[in-house]
Amino acid sequence: LLTGCGSEDESPGETLSGTITMAGSTSVQPLSEELATAFMQIHKDARLEVSGGGSGGGIKAAQEGAADIGASSRSLKDDEKGVVAYTIAIDGIAVVVHPENDISNMSLEDITKIFLGEITNWSEVGGEDVDIVVVSREEGSGTRGAFDEIVLNNEDLASTAIIQNSTGSVREAVSNDINAIGYVSIGGLNNSVKPVKVDNVEPTTATIQSGAYSIARPFIYLTTEGKEKSALTQAFIDFVLSQEGQSIVSENGYVPVK
Amino acid sequence: MTKAQKSQFIAFGFLSLIAMFTFVILLAILFYVLSRGLSMISLEFLLEHPRKMGSEGGIYPAIIGTVYLVATTLAIATPLGVGTAILMNEYLQDGPLKRTIRFATEALSGIPSIIFGLFGFAFFVILLKPITGGWSIISGALTGVTMILPVIIRASEEALKNVPNSLREGSLALGTTRWYTIKKIVLPIAFPGILTSLILSIGRVVGETAAFILTLGGTLLLPRNIFDGSRTLALHLYMVAMETGNMDVAFGTGAVLIFLVLFINFTTGFLLKRLVKKFS
Amino acid sequence: MQNTVYSTRNLEIYYGNDQIIKGIDMDIDEKQVTAIIGPSGCGKSTFLKTLNRMIDIVPNSKVVGEIKYREQDIYHEKANVVTLRQQVGMVFQKPNPFPKSIFENIAFGPRIHGIKDRAKLNEIVEKSLKSGALWDEVKDKLNSSAFSLSGGQQQRLCIARALAVEPDVLLMDEPCSALDPIATAKVEDLITKLKDKYTIIIVTHNMQQAARISQKTAFFLSGHVIEYGETSQMFTKPKNQKTEDYITGRFG
Amino acid sequence: MQNTVYSTRNLEIYYGNDQIIKGIDMDIDEKQVTAIIGPSGCGKSTFLKTLNRMIDIVPNSKVVGEIKYREQDIYHEKANVVTLRQQVGMVFQKPNPFPKSIFENIAFGPRIHGIKDRAKLNEIVEKSLKSGALWDEVKDKLNSSAFSLSGGQQQRLCIARALAVEPDVLLMDEPCSALDPIATAKVEDLITKLKDKYTIIIVTHNMQQAARISQKTAFFLSGHVIEYGETSQMFTKPKNQKTEDYITGRFG
Amino acid sequence: MAMTSVLALGLISFFVFREGMPIFTKYGLSSFIFGTTWNPTNQIYGIFPMIVGSILLTIVALVIGAPMGIAVAVFLTEIAPKKVGQFFRPAIDLLAGIPSVIYGLFGMVVVRQFISEFTRNHLGSTLPANYQTGYSILAGGIILSIMILPTIINISEDAIRSIPKEYKEGALALGASKWQTIYKVVVPAAKSGIITSIILGMGRALGETMAVIMVVGNTVLIPELGWKGLFSPVRSMTGNIAIEMGYAGPEHRQALFATGIVLFIFIMILNSVTTVIAKRGNAR
Ligand SMILES: Nc1ncnc2c1ncn2[C@@H]1O[C@H](COP(=O)(O)OP(=O)(O)OP(=O)(O)O)[C@@H](O)[C@H]1O
Ligand SMILES: Nc1ncnc2c1ncn2[C@@H]1O[C@H](COP(=O)(O)OP(=O)(O)OP(=O)(O)O)[C@@H](O)[C@H]1O
Ligand SMILES: [Mg+2]
Numbered sequence A: 001l002l003t004g005c006g007s008e009d010e011s012p013g014e015t016l017s018g019t020i021t022m023a024g025s026t027s028v029q030p031l032s033e034e035l036a037t038a039f040m041q042i043h044k045d046a047r048l049e050v051s052g053g054g055s056g057g058g059i060k061a062a063q064e065g066a067a068d069i070g071a072s073s074r075s076l077k078d079d080e081k082g083v084v085a086y087t088i089a090i091d092g093i094a095v096v097v098h099p100e101n102d103i104s105n106m107s108l109e110d111i112t113k114i115f116l117g118e119i120t121n122w123s124e125v126g127g128e129d130v131d132i133v134v135v136s137r138e139e140g141s142g143t144r145g146a147f148d149e150i151v152l153n154n155e156d157l158a159s160t161a162i163i164q165n166s167t168g169s170v171r172e173a174v175s176n177d178i179n180a181i182g183y184v185s186i187g188g189l190n191n192s193v194k195p196v197k198v199d200n201v202e203p204t205t206a207t208i209q210s211g212a213y214s215i216a217r218p219f220i221y222l223t224t225e226g227k228e229k230s231a232l233t234q235a236f237i238d239f240v241l242s243q244e245g246q247s248i249v250s251e252n253g254y255v256p257v258k
Numbered sequence B: 001m002t003k004a005q006k007s008q009f010i011a012f013g014f015l016s017l018i019a020m021f022t023f024v025i026l027l028a029i030l031f032y033v034l035s036r037g038l039s040m041i042s043l044e045f046l047l048e049h050p051r052k053m054g055s056e057g058g059i060y061p062a063i064i065g066t067v068y069l070v071a072t073t074l075a076i077a078t079p080l081g082v083g084t085a086i087l088m089n090e091y092l093q094d095g096p097l098k099r100t101i102r103f104a105t106e107a108l109s110g111i112p113s114i115i116f117g118l119f120g121f122a123f124f125v126i127l128l129k130p131i132t133g134g135w136s137i138i139s140g141a142l143t144g145v146t147m148i149l150p151v152i153i154r155a156s157e158e159a160l161k162n163v164p165n166s167l168r169e170g171s172l173a174l175g176t177t178r179w180y181t182i183k184k185i186v187l188p189i190a191f192p193g194i195l196t197s198l199i200l201s202i203g204r205v206v207g208e209t210a211a212f213i214l215t216l217g218g219t220l221l222l223p224r225n226i227f228d229g230s231r232t233l234a235l236h237l238y239m240v241a242m243e244t245g246n247m248d249v250a251f252g253t254g255a256v257l258i259f260l261v262l263f264i265n266f267t268t269g270f271l272l273k274r275l276v277k278k279f280s
Numbered sequence C, D: 001m002q003n004t005v006y007s008t009r010n011l012e013i014y015y016g017n018d019q020i021i022k023g024i025d026m027d028i029d030e031k032q033v034t035a036i037i038g039p040s041g042c043g044k045s046t047f048l049k050t051l052n053r054m055i056d057i058v059p060n061s062k063v064v065g066e067i068k069y070r071e072q073d074i075y076h077e078k079a080n081v082v083t084l085r086q087q088v089g090m091v092f093q094k095p096n097p098f099p100k101s102i103f104e105n106i107a108f109g110p111r112i113h114g115i116k117d118r119a120k121l122n123e124i125v126e127k128s129l130k131s132g133a134l135w136d137e138v139k140d141k142l143n144s145s146a147f148s149l150s151g152g153q154q155q156r157l158c159i160a161r162a163l164a165v166e167p168d169v170l171l172m173d174e175p176c177s178a179l180d181p182i183a184t185a186k187v188e189d190l191i192t193k194l195k196d197k198y199t200i201i202i203v204t205h206n207m208q209q210a211a212r213i214s215q216k217t218a219f220f221l222s223g224h225v226i227e228y229g230e231t232s233q234m235f236t237k238p239k240n241q242k243t244e245d246y247i248t249g250r251f252g
Numbered sequence E: 001m002a003m004t005s006v007l008a009l010g011l012i013s014f015f016v017f018r019e020g021m022p023i024f025t026k027y028g029l030s031s032f033i034f035g036t037t038w039n040p041t042n043q044i045y046g047i048f049p050m051i052v053g054s055i056l057l058t059i060v061a062l063v064i065g066a067p068m069g070i071a072v073a074v075f076l077t078e079i080a081p082k083k084v085g086q087f088f089r090p091a092i093d094l095l096a097g098i099p100s101v102i103y104g105l106f107g108m109v110v111v112r113q114f115i116s117e118f119t120r121n122h123l124g125s126t127l128p129a130n131y132q133t134g135y136s137i138l139a140g141g142i143i144l145s146i147m148i149l150p151t152i153i154n155i156s157e158d159a160i161r162s163i164p165k166e167y168k169e170g171a172l173a174l175g176a177s178k179w180q181t182i183y184k185v186v187v188p189a190a191k192s193g194i195i196t197s198i199i200l201g202m203g204r205a206l207g208e209t210m211a212v213i214m215v216v217g218n219t220v221l222i223p224e225l226g227w228k229g230l231f232s233p234v235r236s237m238t239g240n241i242a243i244e245m246g247y248a249g250p251e252h253r254q255a256l257f258a259t260g261i262v263l264f265i266f267i268m269i270l271n272s273v274t275t276v277i278a279k280r281g282n283a284r
């Protein structure tokens, strides 16, 4: 049982084997799974363990070397040092409501007000006369960080918001509640929730790429600064940024960076 | 009816009702989870690898991960736990040492699992990463050991206590040493009880999530050895439900877990019955 | 004059802070039956357990004073308790056979003392069961569980088990109190036979039993030996008023 | 000629498949002490427990035959066991006070039988404790825990507790076997006093006790009544050889 | 070897305290415990809402679970025929063996949904919107109450069974009915064991993590006073740790370990209370 727990022992040129662990953003996670699966199909002896945790954890894991690759779904802040960042994709954040909610378009301003708690009833934005249930992500989430920055200008979220700790559970909470509003990675959309247009712009890869849809953020892979990457880690990052890797990115509904 | 009889009638009726209600709750939970989960269970579900973060495909790696974790945890915890129990019950007299161990064991058994998780994360995952490989089955198992140790110690002690003292006296009075008496008389009799404690702790490991979410890593890949990260069935259920929202897979996993628990309980029940038989 | 097997001097025994035995000087002779009588709680069992140091396993027990077994101080720091217990067998109030076969119960002792040879073991088992007056009743079912025996048979099995390690002394703590009259009679017969070869010290609640089987009797009361002497004399003309009160049933 | 309180006919009692009492016909008289003696396991306690149907709570117990208490068939389907137990009090081998105060122990019975008035309760408690020969010893600490009393006091408390519901009969199962000689003497005195007002049926292991306090004695052996008659006669000239063997201590 | 558990306890305490203490020294104990704002991004760490949340969840769980558990224990020990008991025992063992995530899943899908529909349909006009989602103290309390049932039942049952049968005989022989014997003698005598069972159940409720996360909404919020508060979403201390641990930056992580310390101390207090009660019980 006592074999291969490190990735340091490969010399380049041989077939790639060993383990790398990736941790962090739950928004990046589905994409990472796809990329890792494709990569492991080429390199049968390689093992890429993908786990969640959230962007904050991903950054931290990369800084400390707890994981070989950290994943974040927002850009780094100025004080987040000690890591090397690779942007691997651009992702939009879709504002979602229950599929039976009549509203399909909202202004960015209204969305801001709803999440700040200044608008509390759907009738104020043209819907039925019922209270709005706000669903947000937890502290440390990259999606939340990006959303707070772009939509809330870093003001405080309404204190009454329901907090869910992954893309999937926000989607679940909104899909179960006709009065709810939330936000998720567009790669995490499915038909259990309805994305709304923001200022008449639909959240799609095309509108994000063109810049017309403004609520977007990068997906970033991070490695520890000043520590030599293992051949496997390097090979994986190279693969992700390659033609092949980037086509997987767009196949999964994200905007490629190359 | 006299007054006393009347109030007895009412009280007993009421208590019986509550008891039935409890029973119904259990049935409702079981029935609900199984009715939604059973249709998911198939050979493919059990033997395939998951796809799309677990929302498609099967749960094979989680099954194997569970087996690995349970085996590793027990392999470490059994000698420690049973050994401690023997020491506590057969050798140590009341004194500071015994009291310290007793205190520690009791304190450990009361600590919430999330604290074990915090500790396991800081100690086994981060600090001992060069040895444990960070998030890995061994990190999870070592964390699990700290959790189930009190269960094993206490239940084994109980089993040892149930060995009538007269048998120890009988053996010692023939001029045997303590260890010989333990080996030849006490342990064979206590064996079913000790085994029961081990199986109980399997249940604990199988059902635990909070401690393992911070120590196992939660990868969907099949573990190859104990230094690989992994996820257990319970962790898989949680992650699938929370990250992907695919409740069918979650309930399918839940149904498998329930079968596992049923199996565990059945086995302990069987062992306990044997134990009882031996002494009556 | 017979040899002295045990002699105690200023023997005091404590459980925690409770003094149970309060200074006993007593010499016990070889190859006869010495009975210990006295009301419940007076310390009979405690005293008996001290003679083969079974009291060691009682938490917080403390023994002060001197006990010599065949001139050896058994509480000397170099004393070997395993050897002592091999020489001083014990039979308990409730029969306590091991949950094993009849054969294995008897063979248990010899095995630990190193006898492995099957033929030899067979021989010991037969001999011990015969000495225990049980052979005829069990010879056809040596491999049955000891629990299949009746209470009286179990008690004789325990005696046979003690005999199998060839002891010098047998301590018995109310060996008949869980037995019916017929089983009691058999065990009493056995004891009477055994006294030719072994020194027997027996605790009993049954005055008549003491009178029937013992040569010497000690009357214990609250941790003291009130009277100790020839059984025949003690039951006919006790010297002490308390002894008389006790044996005539005025209390206890 | 005295009134008969109990009469049993063809009484058989079983635990599961074991027949413990094997057909007993016995009449027990009013306002005297009837002692039941016999070796351990012969069924004394079982018989006693049947008289107030406490045996009902033993799982798998079965009673066959007839027991009449003051002309009433107590096993009749309409018989009220609560009333029966109120009339037939019981005192157990080990004193069993409730973990409550002395006062509450005595007041327990009256309370469940509906007495709520505090003054009335006070009066009953005092009277019962006096009848139980305990009043002087505890009158200043009625609110202390019953466990603070000595064993003998606890046993008298239990007797007083039984008296507090004004019973007709008192059943006592070896009430002194856990007591020291002095406490025993006090309880025996008490019993002797009580027999003027109550019918007392007492199981005892102590032959002298039976001789001292009872008017009639029944000797039980293996579920049969071997001999039943005047105590004085039975201890001086028993009719049956087995009785003689037993009371002279030849077995048991 | 026997020191393993001592070592484990020592290590756990050491690590949790070492990682968590800096927060106390930096921001002060009282602002950490009594602060009502939790905003790690801006270095504001107040866990008072989580403390309140944990306590309220525990109270609701006990209010529902304790009477039920004790009732079942009394039923099983004193009333139920043996056959019924044989039915129940495996059922309770099963209840104890079901992993907490299954309770969480059931709670999330069934209980939460039910509460949500109930509030929408019947209390829609009186409750604020975020009290109508079903993610609530009530949902958490219900799930926890089921989860603590086996603890309460088993330990109370043991306590009741270990009452010397002499007490019962004493009462019955005085002509008490079975029920009078139970509530006047048996239950009072088993009191310390029953209280212990409740405190242990309390510990279990306070320490439960995953099932709680799944049903309480995890909002950092002090619920309204009064019955409406039942429907409020909350976050527990355990939930706070589990949700944010993965994400945490250095100081944020310390704050989570500090939450662990507070939880740890709560549990230690409960443990000592049980020890004291057990001692008192034994002393009798
Ligand atoms: N392990 C123990 N710890 C503390 N006290 C004990 C222990 N064993 C016995 N005692 C107490 O010591 C005293 C003497 O006990 P012992 O068993 O020697 O009495 P005994 O004469 O054999 O009585 P019995 O006839 O009832 O067997 C009693 O008061 C008893 O309660
Ligand atoms: N609850 C029970 N179930 C089965 N058998 C029992 C039960 N109680 C007693 N017995 C058996 O019934 C027989 C008579 O018991 P009982 O208690 O009546 O004897 P006793 O004459 O009172 O003896 P002692 O003097 O030891 O108290 C014994 O063989 C005993 O083992
Ligand atoms: Mg004794």
Ligand SMILES: [Mg+2]
Pocket (backbone or CB within 6 Å): D044, D045, D046, D173
């Ligand atoms: Mg009896």
Ligand SMILES: O=P([O-])([O-])[O-]
Pocket (backbone or CB within 6 Å): A024, A025, A026, A027, A028, A053, A054, A055, A056, A072, A073, A137, A140, A141, A142, A143, A144, A166, A167
């Ligand atoms: O899980 P996140 O991508 O929101 O950090």
